[in-house]
Amino acid sequence: MTVPARWKWTLGAGAALALAAFFMTRPEVIEVELHEVMPGPLTVTVDEDGITRLREHVEIAAPVSGRMLESSLQPGDSVTRGQVVARLAPAPLDARGVREAEAALAGARALREAGTARVQQAEIALDEARHDRTRAERLAEAGAIAQRELEGAIATEKMRQRDVEVSRSSAEAAAQDERRARTALLGSGPGQQDARGLVEIRTPMTGRVLRMLQEHERVIPAGTPLLEVGDPSRIEVLVDVLSADATRIVPGAAIVVRVAQGPPLAARVERVEPAAFTRLSPLGVEEQRVNVVARFRDPVTGLGDRFRVSASIQVWSADSVLAVPSTSLVPLDGGWGVFVVTDGRARLRKISTGQRSASAIEVTGGIEPGDRVVRHPDERLVDGTRVRG
Numbered sequence: 001m002t003v004p005a006r007w008k009w010t011l012g013a014g015a016a017l018a019l020a021a022f023f024m025t026r027p028e029v030i031e032v033e034l035h036e037v038m039p040g041p042l043t044v045t046v047d048e049d050g051i052t053r054l055r056e057h058v059e060i061a062a063p064v065s066g067r068m069l070e071s072s073l074q075p076g077d078s079v080t081r082g083q084v085v086a087r088l089a090p091a092p093l094d095a096r097g098v099r100e101a102e103a104a105l106a107g108a109r110a111l112r113e114a115g116t117a118r119v120q121q122a123e124i125a126l127d128e129a130r131h132d133r134t135r136a137e138r139l140a141e142a143g144a145i146a147q148r149e150l151e152g153a154i155a156t157e158k159m160r161q162r163d164v165e166v167s168r169s170s171a172e173a174a175a176q177d178e179r180r181a182r183t184a185l186l187g188s189g190p191g192q193q194d195a196r197g198l199v200e201i202r203t204p205m206t207g208r209v210l211r212m213l214q215e216h217e218r219v220i221p222a223g224t225p226l227l228e229v230g231d232p233s234r235i236e237v238l239v240d241v242l243s244a245d246a247t248r249i250v251p252g253a254a255i256v257v258r259v260a261q262g263p264p265l266a267a268r269v270e271r272v273e274p275a276a277f278t279r280l281s282p283l284g285v286e287e288q289r290v291n292v293v294a295r296f297r298d299p300v301t302g303l304g305d306r307f308r309v310s311a312s313i314q315v316w317s318a319d320s321v322l323a324v325p326s327t328s329l330v331p332l333d334g335g336w337g338v339f340v341v342t343d344g345r346a347r348l349r350k351i352s353t354g355q356r357s358a359s360a361i362e363v364t365g366g367i368e369p370g371d372r373v374v375r376h377p378d379e380r381l382v383d384g385t386r387v388r389g
Contacts, residue, residue, distance in 0.1 A: 033375040034341060034389040035325055037367055042323050044316040044357045046249065050239030050257075052307045055295075057230030058205055059213075061223050066090040066199070068226070070217045077209045079229055085209075086201040086226050105181040112178045115171030122160070122167040129153075129160040176204070207231040210305050235303055237267055237294045239311045243276045246290035248315040255294050256312045259303065267294040269313065316355050323360040324351075328373050339374040339381055340367060341389065346374060348383040 062068065067089045079085060136153035139145040210228040214220065237257055241249065255267040273291040281287050292313065329336045332350050339346040351366030367373070374381065374389075381387070 028380075029386045029388050030346075030380055032339075032341070032346070032377075032381075032387045032389040034372045035328065035375045037322055037324060037363070037371045037373060038369055039320040039322055041319050042317065042321045042355065042357060042360060042362055043314060044355045045256075045312040045314050046241055046245045047310070047312050047358065048239050048241050050237050050309050050311045052235050052303050052305065052309060053238055054207075054210070054230035054232060054305050055234045055236050056205065056207070057210060057228060057305070058203070059225050059228050060085060060201060060203060061225050062086075062088055062220050063201065063222060064088065064090045064199060065220065065222045067219050068214055068217060068224075069198070071212065071215060071227075073209050073212060073227065075209050075212055079203050079207065079209060081204060081206045082202050084200045085203045085229070086214075088199040088201060088220075090199050105178065108174065108178040108181040112171065112174040115167070115174040118167045119164070119171050122164040126157070126160040126164050129157040133157045201226065203229050205229060205231065230305060232304060233299065235296065235300060235305075236270070237296070237309060237311060239292045239294065239313065240279070240289040241292055241313070243288040243290050245315075246272055246276075246292065249292055249313055254314045256314075257294075257296070258310045258312075259307065262302070265300055266297045267311075268297060269293070270295050318355075318362075321354075322363045322367065322369065323357075324363055324367070324373050325375050326356070326359055326361050327376050329361065330377055336361075338367065339377050339387075341372045341374065341387055344386055344388070346377075346381050346383070346385045346387045 069087045069089065071086055073079070073085060133150075133153040133156070136145060136150045140147060140150040207229050208231075210230045212227050213225045214227070237255070239255075249269060249272050251269050251271055253269040255269060257265040257267050259265070270293045273293070276288045276290045278286050279289045294311070294313075324338055328338045330338065330348070332348065335350060336353055337348050337350045340349045341347075349366055352364045354362035354364045356362070372389075374387070
């Protein structure tokens with residue numbers, strides 16, 4: 001039996017319409033990028049900009065008023081302790097100025113002598129503490145005293161050593177004040193100047209000239225800064241962080257310091273300063289910031305004072321945790337969720353989270369090793385969407 005031609009056309013049109021309806025109603029398959037969740041290391045850092053600075057530097061100022069002579073020094077020149085770095089023709093003192101300068105010198109001399117006596121007392125106390133610590137070690141070995149008493153003797157010795165260092169610093173400061181007071185008397189009369197009547201200003205440390213604050217001959221008052229001298233071999237990093245981040249940073253924490261395109265440099269946190277300060281953010285918001293000071297682990301070259309750097313301060317790390325990319329997270333029930341791909345479909349699953357780095361977040365519950373999550377979910381994804389990756 002032959003089928004009429006019109007039936008053939010009718011049947012073909014119906015099949016075509018059914019096929020078109022099938023493809024039109026078929027769920028869309030979305031191309032996605034997948035991330036397989038496997039245990040691995042995770043490091044959490046605080047990332048901020050910072051500057052370098054010299055740990056040892058000094059600003060040298062004019063001890064008296066007068067005319068400063070032009071200097072031949074330039075920034076970068078090397079100087080040694082005691083070297084003349086500036087010369088000054090002092091202005092003569094009147095009678096009242098002489099009396100004030102003499103009184104200042106007498107007071108400075110008394111403070112220097114008192115400082116020397118404190119150093120001697122501190123050294124005697126340190127010797128006694130060392131003797132007590134040695135005796136405590138012998139008794140502890142024999143079992144005659146408790147370990148706690150030995151630890152107390154060691155702590156006392158360390159404290160006495162610190163007292164010696166502090167007293168020596170105070171004595172040196174007093175000696176500097178005496179030298180400054182004595183210099184102020186130069187120019188007060190005949191015989192109190194050198195052969196040319198000039199005051200020679202010397203650097204108290206060995207290093208390099210960082211800045212020339214006064215280069216040309218001019219009349220300056222006492223106390224005018226002349227130049228800065230520092231030791232570039234002793235450099236540190238100063239990073240200011242948000243006060244909320246500062247609470248997570250501890251002395252000894254590792255830091256990676258980067259300068260422009262150079263290799264990363266290793267450093268460690270030396271101290272977190274105890275006082276915060278207010279600074280405006282680039283958006284004009286007041287922020288409480290805290291200074292973090294770090295030292296390089298190895299000697300560095302090519303860096304100077306106040307060079308800008310970027311720093312990553314480690315606040316937490318683990319060798320084996322489950323983590324997902326931060327871009328995988330989607331808000332879910334007041335927390336976070338991820339799309340886990342199972343049998344070709346994206347299933348939205350709630351997770352519990354832990355530590356967070358700049359690019360990843362620790363997952364403490366909700367997924368298992370080997371799960372595949374969508375790396376960059378968009379608004380087209382809902383629970384059950386067919387995906388391909």
